[in-house]
Amino acid sequence: MLMRWFHQLGSPPYFQMLARRLSPWLAVPAVLLTAWGFYAGLVHAPPDYQQGDAFRIIYVHVPAAWLSLFVYTAMAVAAVIALVWRMKVAEAFVIAAAPIGASFTFLALVTGSIWGKPMWGTWWVWDARLTSELILLFLYLGVMALENAIEEPRSAARAASLLAIVGVVNVPIIHYSVEWWNTLHQGPTVTRFDAPAIEWSMLLPLLVSALGFTLLFAWLVLVRMRVILLRREAGSRWVREWLQNP
Amino acid sequence: MSGFLAMLRRDLLLLARQRGEAVHHVLFFLLLVALFPLGTRPAPDLLLSLAPALMWMAALLAALLSLDRLFRPDLEDGTLEQLLLSREPLALLVLAKVAAYWLGGGLIFVLVSPLVGLLLGVPAQAIPVIMLSLLLGTPVLGLIGAIGVALTLGLQRAGVLLSLLVFPLYVPVLIFGAGAMQAAIEGLPAAGPLYMLSGLLLLAISLAPLAAAAALRISLE
Numbered sequence: 220m221l222m223r224w225f226h227q228l229g230s231p232p233y234f235q236m237l238a239r240r241l242s243p244w245l246a247v248p249a250v251l252l253t254a255w256g257f258y259a260g261l262v263h264a265p266p267d268y269q270q271g272d273a274f275r276i277i278y279v280h281v282p283a284a285w286l287s288l289f290v291y292t293a294m295a296v297a298a299v300i301a302l303v304w305r306m307k308v309a310e311a312f313v314i315a316a317a318p319i320g321a322s323f324t325f326l327a328l329v330t331g332s333i334w335g336k337p338m339w340g341t342w343w344v345w346d347a348r349l350t351s352e353l354i355l356l357f358l359y360l361g362v363m364a365l366e367n368a369i370e371e372p373r374s375a376a377r378a379a380s381l382l383a384i385v386g387v388v389n390v391p392i393i394h395y396s397v398e399w400w401n402t403l404h405q406g407p408t409v410t411r412f413d414a415p416a417i418e419w420s421m422l423l424p425l426l427v428s429a430l431g432f433t434l435l436f437a438w439l440v441l442v443r444m445r446v447i448l449l450r451r452e453a454g455s456r457w458v459r460e461w462l463q464n465p
Numbered sequence: 466m467s468g469f470l471a472m473l474r475r476d477l478l479l480l481a482r483q484r485g486e487a488v489h490h491v492l493f494f495l496l497l498v499a500l501f502p503l504g505t506r507p508a509p510d511l512l513l514s515l516a517p518a519l520m521w522m523a524a525l526l527a528a529l530l531s532l533d534r535l536f537r538p539d540l541e542d543g544t545l546e547q548l549l550l551s552r553e554p555l556a557l558l559v560l561a562k563v564a565a566y567w568l569g570g571g572l573i574f575v576l577v578s579p580l581v582g583l584l585l586g587v588p589a590q591a592i593p594v595i596m597l598s599l600l601l602g603t604p605v606l607g608l609i610g611a612i613g614v615a616l617t618l619g620l621q622r623a624g625v626l627l628s629l630l631v632f633p634l635y636v637p638v639l640i641f642g643a644g645a646m647q648a649a650i651e652g653l654p655a656a657g658p659l660y661m662l663s664g665l666l667l668l669a670i671s672l673a674p675l676a677a678a679a680a681l682r683i684s685l686e
Contacts, residue, residue: 302679357633364629368620377683378616382630385612385676389634392668396637396661400644 229306231448232457238441245441249434256282256428264421276334278425282432283327287355288390290320290436294362295387298380307448310376313383314366315443319436321359328352347401351394358386372451468553469561476565486534490527490573497523498581509586516585517646521639523581524574524599528606529628532614535566535607536681540618549685555678559615560670563607563677571603587650594649594659601662602642608673609634615680637665 227233260278267274294316301309331349332342343349362379369375452458480486501519502512539545548558578599579592587595613631617623645658 354633354636357629361630361633364626365616368617368626371619374619374683374686377686378680381612381676381680381683382616385634388672389637392665393633393636396640399661400640 229304229308231307231452232461234308235445235448235457235461238445242438242441245434245438249431249438251431252427253431253435256424256426256431258424260421260424260428264424267421270338273334273337276330278428280327280330280334281425282429283323283330284352285429286432286436287320287324287327287352289433290316290323291355291359291383291387291390294320295383298383301380302377302384307373307451308444310373310380311444311447311451312440313362313380314376315440315447316436317359317362317366317379317383319439319443321356321363323432323436324352324356324359328356345401347394347398350401351390351397354393354397355390358390362386468551469557472548472553472558472561473565476562477568480565480569486531486569487573490531490570491577493527493530494523494574494577494581495584497526498584512585513587513650516582516587516650517643519585520578520581520595520599520646521602521643524571524603524606524642525632525635525639527570527574528603528610529631531566531570532607532610532627532631533623535562535611535614536618537614540685545681546685549681555681556674559611559677559681560674563604563611563674567604567607571599571607574603575599588652590652591646591649594655595646597659598642598645598655598662601659601666602638605638605662605665605669606635608669608677609638611677612673612680615677615684618681618684638662641665 228237257278261275264275266272294313297309297312297316300306301313328349331352335344336342362382365382366375366379369378449458449461498519501515505511536545539548549555551558575596578595582592582595610627610631613627613634614623616630617627620626641658641661645655645662648655648658
């Protein structure tokens with residue numbers, strides 16, 4: 220039963236139909252949850268006792284940072300499926316997810332630097348987490364650039380998939396080596412403020428907007444996958460039929 | 466194993482017939498280090514504090530510039546396709562090619578590094594650690610680079626793209642390699658980063674050839 224569903228999912232026409240039906244179920248909750256999370260976080264949550272209102276950027280920053288890692292992991296899982304079972308839908312996921320993941324990573328970096336300015340007094344610190352997030356962005360860009368450079372779409376997707384797998388093996392190594400590096404070169408005395416256990420009224424909006432961002436990603440990736448698959452299969456019969464009778 | 470040895474022997478023979486390559490490596494390393502002080506003040510303490518970063522950046526750049534010769538000549542004369550068809554495991558052949566490539570490039574770097582260290586005013590007691598860190602680190606550059614170069618083999622010019630693919634993956638080598646040098650220059654024990662480098666080397670030897678072999682199959686499909 221599960222195996223059959225797995226095989227069906229690998230078929231682009233079936234996927235097209237499923238993704239179309241699924242889209243509104245993802246889009247509406249994504250927008251509602253993100254909107255509520257932002258509203259509650261920006262307006263209702265109490266100001267931080269140390270940082271005042273400046274901490275509120277957390278409601279964008281943390282969900283974006285969480286997704287930057289989540290998307291890369293999901294991409295690597297899809298990449299394994301793409302290489303082992305040669306599934307077109309999985310290849311499409313890898314290609315579709317990379318720019319979205321890169322955008323979230325970029326958003327996390329930008330919001331982090333905006334947050335850093337009032338808190339640490341500078342836009343950029345060679346903090347371990349910041350540095351590994353920056354390298355994660357380069358890993359995303361590498362996958363995208365490789366996929367762009369190779370003309371034949373299927374081998375481009377397979378090459379990008381392999382690179383994503385190599386990258387995911389390296390992400391923890393890079394993370395811990397960067398952490399080690401930062402403790403070795405203890406830089407200027409810019410340390411992370413001690414985070415007290417977060418108050419429930421602050422935490423709930425954070426969790427909700429993280430969930431909203433995740434659904435937003437799922438929706439966006441489905442839209443991009445549908446476009447990619449339609450373009451790739453442009454010559455085939457199911458696309459023509461589907462376009463005439465969507 | 467016979468395939469591994471045959472491959473290694475062939476590549477080393479090719480290398481021996483073109484000895485110029487090795488000389489180019491030496492000159493590249495020396496030139497880069499000779500030009501660097503011209504871009505800043507020739508203050509000894511400044512050069513000393515930058516020495517580890519400079520040596521590793523030179524190693525990274527040299528790897529980037531020379532990686533193309535790992536598979537490209539074999540692709541052009543058709544040898545690579547024969548390797549893909551052979552009964553020997555491709556990963557083992559890739560490992561042999563990287564080993565030969567390293568003997569003709571990375572090893573020379575290791576041998577020249579005392580001279581370069583002298584130019585930068587590195588204290589003599591730090592030289593063994595510098596050589597050891599390059600000895601452990603440069604093969605990793607070749608092994609990881611083999612994956613990147615195999616992935617971009619289908620492209621006419623891979624240059625800048627290759628750097629985008631492999632440089633982020635070089636971060637751990639850079640950190641532990643330069644960390645070991647830094648510790649040695651300051652007279653601190655350097656065993657920790659050297660152990661980490663050895664770990665990276667073992668990991669790269671066991672996994673990178675498999676990934677590079679898969680990448681070759683994708684590129685030549």
